[in-house]
Amino acid sequence: MQLSDAGLLKTDLFIGGRWSPSNARYDVIDPATGQTIAEVARATEESVDAAVTAAQVAQRKWRDTTATQRRDALAGLADALLAHEADLAAILTAEQGKPLAEAAGEIRYAAGFFRWFAEEARRVYGETIPAHRPDARLLVQRQPVGVGAAITPWNFPSAMIARKLAPAIAAGCALVLKPAEDTPLSALALAELVARADIPSGLFSVVAGNRDDASRLGTALCLDPRIRKLSFTGSTRVGKLLLEQCASTVKRVSLELGGNAPFIVFDDADLEAAIDGVMVCKFRNSGQTCVSANRIYVQAGVYDEFTSRLHERIDALVVGPGADAGSTIGPLITTAALKKVEQHVTDARSQGAKLITGGKPHQRGGTFFVPTLLTDVPDSSLMHSEETFGPAAGLTPFNTEAEVVQAANDTPYGLAAYFFTTDLARSWRVSENLESGMVGVNTGLISTPEAPFGGVKESGLGREGSRHGLDEWTDIKYVCVGGLGQ
Numbered sequence: 001m002q003l004s005d006a007g008l009l010k011t012d013l014f015i016g017g018r019w020s021p022s023n024a025r026y027d028v029i030d031p032a033t034g035q036t037i038a039e040v041a042r043a044t045e046e047s048v049d050a051a052v053t054a055a056q057v058a059q060r061k062w063r064d065t066t067a068t069q070r071r072d073a074l075a076g077l078a079d080a081l082l083a084h085e086a087d088l089a090a091i092l093t094a095e096q097g098k099p100l101a102e103a104a105g106e107i108r109y110a111a112g113f114f115r116w117f118a119e120e121a122r123r124v125y126g127e128t129i130p131a132h133r134p135d136a137r138l139l140v141q142r143q144p145v146g147v148g149a150a151i152t153p154w155n156f157p158s159a160m161i162a163r164k165l166a167p168a169i170a171a172g173c174a175l176v177l178k179p180a181e182d183t184p185l186s187a188l189a190l191a192e193l194v195a196r197a198d199i200p201s202g203l204f205s206v207v208a209g210n211r212d213d214a215s216r217l218g219t220a221l222c223l224d225p226r227i228r229k230l231s232f233t234g235s236t237r238v239g240k241l242l243l244e245q246c247a248s249t250v251k252r253v254s255l256e257l258g259g260n261a262p263f264i265v266f267d268d269a270d271l272e273a274a275i276d277g278v279m280v281c282k283f284r285n286s287g288q289t290c291v292s293a294n295r296i297y298v299q300a301g302v303y304d305e306f307t308s309r310l311h312e313r314i315d316a317l318v319v320g321p322g323a324d325a326g327s328t329i330g331p332l333i334t335t336a337a338l339k340k341v342e343q344h345v346t347d348a349r350s351q352g353a354k355l356i357t358g359g360k361p362h363q364r365g366g367t368f369f370v371p372t373l374l375t376d377v378p379d380s381s382l383m384h385s386e387e388t389f390g391p392a393a394g395l396t397p398f399n400t401e402a403e404v405v406q407a408a409n410d411t412p413y414g415l416a417a418y419f420f421t422t423d424l425a426r427s428w429r430v431s432e433n434l435e436s437g438m439v440g441v442n443t444g445l446i447s448t449p450e451a452p453f454g455g456v457k458e459s460g461l462g463r464e465g466s467r468h469g470l471d472e473w474t475d476i477k478y479v480c481v482g483g484l485g486q
């Protein structure tokens with residue numbers, strides 16, 4: 001990895017504003033090569049305790065800063081991310097695998113959260129309420145929640161942190177982060193930029209660890225009464241566990257969990273736009289996003305044409321290491337992820353799905369998988385009940401709008417949903433009838449810092465990004481002033 005600022009490649013714990021070495025370390029692997037790229041320090045329960053102690057001290061100072069100071073700090077972080085975009089993207093691609101252009105896009109997206117919440121920091125408005133008696137005045141203030149904890153996934157190693165850290169800082173909170181075991185280097189690079197910024201030591205700490213450490217560190221964060229909020233992005237299984245653990249201290253909890261996004265193409269759709277939508281929604285990040293199209297329903301009248309045009313586009317993808325300039329699709333994160341995609345393809349075929357292209361590991365070996373297209377994937381298949389989280393698109397034909405909306409909603413998940421139509425009345429009807437927190441109409445790309453990201457049903461609690469993302473980091477305080485003597 002060639003970095004112009006080698007100081008961004010950090011491998012120690014970042015606690016209380018200091019880099020703390022540790023003898024206990026674990027290997028971080030480049031998924032494109034299987035080689036170790038760094039040995040990162042493993043945190044313990046004591047590290048969590050020290051981080052929370054420092055966070056409390058820093059937060060008491062930070063909550064008393066003006067909104068303008070917090071704005072300036074966040075805007076400075078946004079600038080710092082952009083100034084180091086190439087290095088941060090190189091680190092991200094090395095540990096996560098996505099093509100460099102996508103990694104650079106993620107850094108800009110992460111910077112976007114710092115920029116957005118810099119602006120929102122000055123709009124943490126309160127309310128006055130017409131009083132219930134003449135001698136009183138009723139006020140509502142929004143105050144910082146306090147010290148928060150974040151647990152983040154590997155698929156967006158920078159942006160998923162930014163969208164928790166930026167609103168926390170904007171609201172006047174501190175944050176202790178446990179990043180995903182596969183991708184701690186992006187988190188530590190961000191910590192280095194925070195260390196260089198005008199932000200109190202201890203306001204942000206990073207406690208990394210391997211998969212064996214995850215549950216111990218998670219439990220320490222959930223049970224600590226000084227932590228008043230947990231923000232988690234990851235699987236529904238772990239989210240439920242953390243929600244239970246947070247019950248003992250009644251923490252505020254935001255959860256961004258798994259999805260099972262339906263992607264519906266009606267006969268009246270602009271097919272080229274729908275194919276562009278599937279390509280970005282299904283194959284970006286090798287299909288490893290919680291808003292990836294998972295079940296692709298195509299109406300009978302355009303099913304054959306859609307299949308053949310999508311087939312051409314899929315075969316044009318270039319599989320290779322993210323660091324190679326020509327690659328448009330990188331490796332999967334781990335062997336387990338590759339096995340899951342294989343299992344989904346095998347299961348769908350055993351239930352009658354037809355393989356149009358791909359369907360097997362790539363000849364490059366490792367965790368590369370050939371971009372895949374299947375047709376006639378039944379609703380009983382694993383591809384329809386679980387996130388495939390890989391570059392395998394499965395098409396399912398349908399006849400009527402009522403039938404497809406019912407099928408789309410027939411899942412415990414409700415994160416994102418997409419559909420393509422040129423019928424105005426249908427666009428309103430279907431978007432209102434889909435049970436999901438987010439809907440893309442005639443687009444496969446919906447994420448942006450200005451908009452509320454989050455799900456319904458078992459896809460989560462709360463929203464990130466937008467002005468609603470800041471609400472997650474503030475508590476409402478009602479003040480009743482009496483005795484005003486009228």
Ligand code: ADP
Pocket residue numbers: 151152153154178179180181211214215216217218219233234235236238239241242
């Ligand atoms: P994925 O399957 O995509 O890796 P996970 O939900 O397993 O999703 O992981 C998301 C984050 O949750 C990671 O930071 C991981 O280390 C963490 N994690 C996994 N298991 C636990 C656990 N038992 N307690 C706390 N955190 C956990």
